[in-house]
Amino acid sequence: DTGVSQDPRHKITKRGQNVTFRCDPISEHNRLYWYRQTLGQGPEFLTYFQNEAQLEKSRLLSDRFSAERPKGSFSTLEIQRTEQGDSAMYLCASSPGLAGDDTGELFFGEGSRLTVL
Amino acid sequence: GENVEQHPSTLSVQEGDSAVIKCTYSDSASNYFPWYKQELGKRPQLIIDIRSNVGEKKDQRIAVTLNKTAKHFSLHITETQPEDSAVYFCAASKRYPGGGADGLTFGKGTHLIIQP
Numbered sequence: 001d002t003g004v005s006q007d008p009r010h011k012i013t014k015r016g017q018n019v020t021f022r023c024d025p026i027s028e029h030n031r032l033y034w035y036r037q038t039l040g041q042g043p044e045f046l047t048y049f050q051n052e053a054q055l056e057k058s059r060l061l062s063d064r065f066s067a068e069r070p071k072g073s074f075s076t077l078e079i080q081r082t083e084q085g086d087s088a089m090y091l092c093a094s095s096p097g098l099a100g101d102d103t104g105e106l107f108f109g110e111g112s113r114l115t116v117l
Numbered sequence: 118g119e120n121v122e123q124h125p126s127t128l129s130v131q132e133g134d135s136a137v138i139k140c141t142y143s144d145s146a147s148n149y150f151p152w153y154k155q156e157l158g159k160r161p162q163l164i165i166d167i168r169s170n171v172g173e174k175k176d177q178r179i180a181v182t183l184n185k186t187a188k189h190f191s192l193h194i195t196e197t198q199p200e201d202s203a204v205y206f207c208a209a210s211k212r213y214p215g216g217g218a219d220g221l222t223f224g225k226g227t228h229l230i231i232q233p
Binding site: 040 | 149151162166168206208212218222223224226
């Protein structure tokens with residue numbers, strides 16, 4: 001296992017198009033998080049899954065954003081009708097999620113950079 | 118919701134000197150405070166964390182202190198080296214005894230520059 005992987009690493013799209021990002025967490029990690037990071041800012045929390053259940057969503061996650069984790073393994077983040085303000089790095093992270101194993105550390109992927117023209 | 122303020126935004130120190138980065142948080146229910154290091158073009162990685170039941174934690178050249186009353190915590194790096202140059206983020210969240218946790222709220226980051 002080489003860690004959290006994200007695909008694609010870079011995506012350039014035109015305003016109004018839909019985009020989808022995929023995240024594969026570390027094997028057997030129950031928790032999966034999505035964050036957004038813009039230049040010069042810290043990661044902003046978007047949403048989080050415990051297995052396949054989406055437990056928390058930020059107010060930043062507008063109706064155009066939807067995330068899924070259908071089988072409790074990989075997750076997808078879809079942005080519909082993209083806007084220029086959606087341009088950012090979308091980071092995925094995972095953690096074990098079991099009380100005894102979960103130290104609190106989040107293991108981040110390399111991110112998917114979105115540019116909306 | 119939680120709000121985390123971090124300062125300074127940029128910190129330049131001479132190699133070998135100490136660096137201190139400070140953060141404040143707003144939600145008194147937060148009980149977990151990690152620090153992440155992000156090198157240019159790389160993913161954030163945890164370097165140290167502290168829970169609210171302790172006031173200080175050390176790991177070699179890195180230490181974190183927590184003042185729950187004042188709701189602030191700080192990162193201290195001693196004997197800085199060129200490889201310490203990076204952006205450092207503080208964060209806060211509430212972790213539950215049963216193992217659940219709210220999402221981390223990050224500060225805006227501190228760009229640490231180590232001058233040779």
